Amino acid sequence: MSQRRTLIAGNWKMNGQKADGLALAKGVAEKLAGAKPNCDLLVCPPTTLVGLVAEAVKGSGLHVGGQDCHAKVSGAHTGDSSAAALADLGCTYVIVGHSERRTDHAESDAVVKAKAEAAIAAGLVAIVCIGETLAQRDAGQTIEVNRSQLVGSLPAGATAANTVIAYEPVWAIGTGRVATPAQAQEVHAAIRAELVKALGAEAAGAMRILYGGSMKPDNAKELLALPDVDGGLIGGASLKVADFWAIAESC
Numbered sequence: 486m487s488q489r490r491t492l493i494a495g496n497w498k499m500n501g502q503k504a505d506g507l508a509l510a511k512g513v514a515e516k517l518a519g520a521k522p523n524c525d526l527l528v529c530p531p532t533t534l535v536g537l538v539a540e541a542v543k544g545s546g547l548h549v550g551g552q553d554c555h556a557k558v559s560g561a562h563t564g565d566s567s568a569a570a571l572a573d574l575g576c577t578y579v580i581v582g583h584s585e586r587r588t589d590h591a592e593s594d595a596v597v598k599a600k601a602e603a604a605i606a607a608g609l610v611a612i613v614c615i616g617e618t619l620a621q622r623d624a625g626q627t628i629e630v631n632r633s634q635l636v637g638s639l640p641a642g643a644t645a646a647n648t649v650i651a652y653e654p655v656w657a658i659g660t661g662r663v664a665t666p667a668q669a670q671e672v673h674a675a676i677r678a679e680l681v682k683a684l685g686a687e688a689a690g691a692m693r694i695l696y697g698g699s700m701k702p703d704n705a706k707e708l709l710a711l712p713d714v715d716g717g718l719i720g721g722a723s724l725k726v727a728d729f730w731a732i733a734e735s736c
């Protein structure tokens with residue numbers, strides 16, 4: 486049996502305002518009060534809602550996370566949020582290096598690594614995202630691209646307790662085109678092998694690697710059953726209580 490506890494993480498992205506965000510978070514927390522799925526559950530609302538959501542679900546067992554943090558603790562960085570501030574609001578996780586941030590904000594592996602290190606220093610678990618584009622996959626570069634992003638983005642001092650890796654093929658995000666189980670397992674196994682080199686077999690064996698990219702209730706069970714898939718980072722399907730819960734129940 487895997488020593489890794491499955492993590493089902495919802496990334497709401499830039500969706501939700503007070504009323505619908507609260508309803509969504511409370512809806513998931515209420516489900517959690519009635520039944521305990523065989524996984525950890527996390528929601529990552531937009532920064533504008535993190536404090537409100539964290540207060541609303543306090544004590545429910547539902548984890549709350551940020552979608553990004555700055556690498557610095559404080560200072561003149563207009564519009565950014567520090568990892569410490571997210572922790573202060575009640576977050577226990579933060580996503581770093583999502584492909585949308587790598588693209589929209591030109592975040593390099595070095596920036597992502599620095600953000601992950603800031604997250605860990607603030608006591609958060611860093612969810613470090615990597616993944617290839619369709620052009621890179623078509624060019625046969627999938628494994629090398631993911632290997633290189635992983636090595637460049639992995640925080641110093643990474644352990645299974647403070648770091649989670651999320652493999653998100655860019656071509657599968659928000660497209661409805663999910664990776665096949667064989668495609669997902671191939672990359673997850675390659676990531677695990679690279680983690681063994683970087684951290685040793687024990688830490689690598691215990692570290693969770695999530696799959697993200699059009700994970701839905703109808704494909705989650707098959708993906709989550711793969712030997713090196715330890716959970717999901719879910720966008721669209723995390724915006725509906727029923728869909729997110731159905732995925733959690735397939736753990």
Ligand SMILES: O=C[C@H](O)COP(=O)(O)O
Binds near residue numbers: 653659661699700
């Ligand atoms: O962070 C989540 C991913 O980008 C997946 O999004 P999606 O489930 O809408 O494809």
